[in-house]
Amino acid sequence: MEVLRFSLSGKTAFFKKPEVNTYYFTYGSIHKVALLGIFGAVLGYGGYAQMKGFEKEKKQSGLTKSFPEFYEKLQDLQISILPKKKKGYIPKKVQLFNNSVGYASKEQGGNLIVKEQWLENPEWEICLLINSEEAQKVKEAICKRKCVYYPYLGKNDHPASISNIVVEEVQICEFEVGRIDCLAPDEFVSIADLDFDDKEDLDLFGSFQYKEALPYTLDALTNLYHLKNFLYTDEAVNVGETEVYQLSDGKKIVFY
Numbered sequence: 001m002e003v004l005r006f007s008l009s010g011k012t013a014f015f016k017k018p019e020v021n022t023y024y025f026t027y028g029s030i031h032k033v034a035l036l037g038i039f040g041a042v043l044g045y046g047g048y049a050q051m052k053g054f055e056k057e058k059k060q061s062g063l064t065k066s067f068p069e070f071y072e073k074l075q076d077l078q079i080s081i082l083p084k085k086k087k088g089y090i091p092k093k094v095q096l097f098n099n100s101v102g103y104a105s106k107e108q109g110g111n112l113i114v115k116e117q118w119l120e121n122p123e124w125e126i127c128l129l130i131n132s133e134e135a136q137k138v139k140e141a142i143c144k145r146k147c148v149y150y151p152y153l154g155k156n157d158h159p160a161s162i163s164n165i166v167v168e169e170v171q172i173c174e175f176e177v178g179r180i181d182c183l184a185p186d187e188f189v190s191i192a193d194l195d196f197d198d199k200e201d202l203d204l205f206g207s208f209q210y211k212e213a214l215p216y217t218l219d220a221l222t223n224l225y226h227l228k229n230f231l232y233t234d235e236a237v238n239v240g241e242t243e244v245y246q247l248s249d250g251k252k253i254v255f256y
Helices: 032-043 049-060 069-074 133-143 197-203
Strands: 004-008 078-084 091-100 110-120 124-129 161-169 171-173 210-216 225-233 242-246
Touching: 004 133, 032 069, 032 078, 032 133, 032 210, 049 242, 069 133, 124 133, 171 242
Parallel strands: none
Antiparallel strands: 004 124, 004 161, 078 124, 091 110, 210 225
């Protein structure tokens, strides 16, 4: 089976958490919805801005299930995200700047001081399983280095760089307990429940666990995020019945 594999990076990134509006926090990693947004930009699909007319209609007629065009078309893509930073952690830095458009604040002068938390020099390896027509479209566009809209990392202040593009064959491998090299939903990936002697034999113990609740899907009525806990670790894990794929360099990943 074919997999599109490439490096995704940038100088900064900002994947906004919607819960707080006075101080803007970022998720610690790119997530599936944001990655689908990048693929949608490459293919020229509409986003949230193109839904404004529909949102007005929705308010008049009541709640209606709807998605932005990019999500409607790409939600079934199977992706895998491999962190390239040590232990999966990307440093963050708070940025302060003025929003002086006039309507930004009710204070005198209309100036709003914005505080945003940015990821510094983020970098991931992305794998896309080529198992559908839409996945094929993404593969062809990225391999030909063509895009309709410029991709960015969460916000247009943060341009995305796509490099090291390859297409390779992968196979499902036999996997019971071992190490996984990608972020994976922790309902798929749980620390193996083994006897102590077995743990020593399998070199179960690692040096880190990176866990975070990240956006996984969109709600059809509100378009708000549904979150799922994700895990990235160098410990041996048990993925249950989930299929594990092996890349050409020996890395083992799961798609979701």
